[in-house]
Amino acid sequence: MAISDTGSRRMRRAAPRIPFGGWPEAGRATGRAAISAGWWCASLGLLVGFWELAWAVGWANPILLPPPHIFLADLTDQFRYFDPTGGRAGAMGEGGSVWSVLGVVGWTTMRVTVGLVLGFVLSLFVGVAIRYFDVVGKLTLPLVTILAPISPVAWIPVAVFLFGIGNAPAIFLVFVAIFFVMTLSTLTQIDQVPKEYIQLARTVGASKRQIYRHVILPAILPGLFVTLRMNLFAAWMVVLIAEAVGVGSGLGQVTMMARNTFNASLVFFTMTLIGLTGFLFDKAFGLIQRKVLWWVGPSNVGGL
């Protein structure tokens, strides 16, 4: 994922080099956006083209690897596998419209978002507490360091023991996937706050609490957001796994059901949905980042 992002950045930067002469000032941004979109289409077209070609010459079995024009053809037929109620296991009934598809996407997105927000807020809280209160640090840090390398997949049974099935275990797994990393990242960020900032606050008589609130917190937030964004895709992968094994609804469940029923078209349709949703999610995130935490400067923002 990091690679694809670098790729798109390079494309954007490469855009002005295209020998088009100069656009008039106003049209330049639009022109650049159009060129960027063009490259996106070309990149996707490359994959679709190869796939369709493989199908046309008979390399790709249309049952197992149906090319886009096949798996997108009976879209409305696929819609009925999407049960938007979000709570039931092995469901296949209520669905049938675009809305039910959006409903399923919505449930998955909700789980990721809630898990991310919880993970972010709590890790910030714990990370700051570790540095602020000496005892908390000594008690918590070893635990965090030991738990951090455990893969979220290993937490699946724990999630199910603790929360049964439903939304809670999926949210919990997303939370676990980012919490420890983000806590450690919070510590690193705190330690890297330029010491001039802190000395400066001390010279005007700021207390420890004021230094944390007015200097350390704003200084670490942009870096934390970058870490959070790097872990977005991990969170997406985890939620899909959780839905596939323990939740019984959402995009992950649809993928698993499609696999179990050998519905290759549905598999690829769901994969397309996942890719698109993840992409939009990341874009939305980048937008928030730039609007709210602009002060790291453009070179760091979104530089995955």
Place this chain on the structure above:
Amino acid sequence: MTLGLSISNVSKTFSPAGREPVHALRDVSIEVALGEFVVLLGPSGCGKSTLLFMVAGLESTTGGAIAFDGLEVRAPGPERSLIFQEASLFPWLTVRENVGFGLSIRRVPPGERARRVDELLRRVGLAGAGDRHPSELSGGMRQRAALARALAMDPEVLLMDEPFAALDIQTRARMQDHLLEMWSSTRASVLLVTHSVEEALALADRIVVFTARPGRIKAEIPITAPRPRDPYAPEMVELAKHCSMLLREEVEKSFKEQELL
């Protein structure tokens, strides 16, 4: 009791864990009278920044005492304002918020804070830039904002650690004039560190030349010529030669020491 800043027999030894102790300063005594402009000149590594940080209350001394108006300095205080080499303005605050930072930490009510900040911005010539962020300012403007922030605390002594070192020569000269203007209107004392003999001569009432590490006072040179000073006037040229010679001796010494290491 003496008024103003009194540094008496101050020494500082850093004892980093597992390494040789570093004797940064030894037996330094400087008196800075009210409203006096004192410039510290010395080779790199002789402890000038350390001395300034100790006066600011950010570092402890390992010998001797620092007192302000007869009271021993143990912690930072509003009567002593520090300005760093690189204006470390907070990038997430606007210029106005940066200048008012100390006031808001001290819980000055917003109305009064706004009034004082506006006044300060006007004085340092940044009236129009209050709502910009530090990244949108030039180096000189940033340093003026830092000056405004330091002045906001109504300090009685301004501590400046190579404040103009990162600026180009023209901006630097403008900033020196500007500082002199501010200084003469506040009559705060100034303790300023520099590497530049020209800067020292343009600004100081008194230049204190340091030896190579461990830093001691090598010479004190009072300058009585009225400001603005003509650097090409014969007596200024004489002083410049004298200071440069003193400094060069110490710089050579510190280089030799490094070669021996």
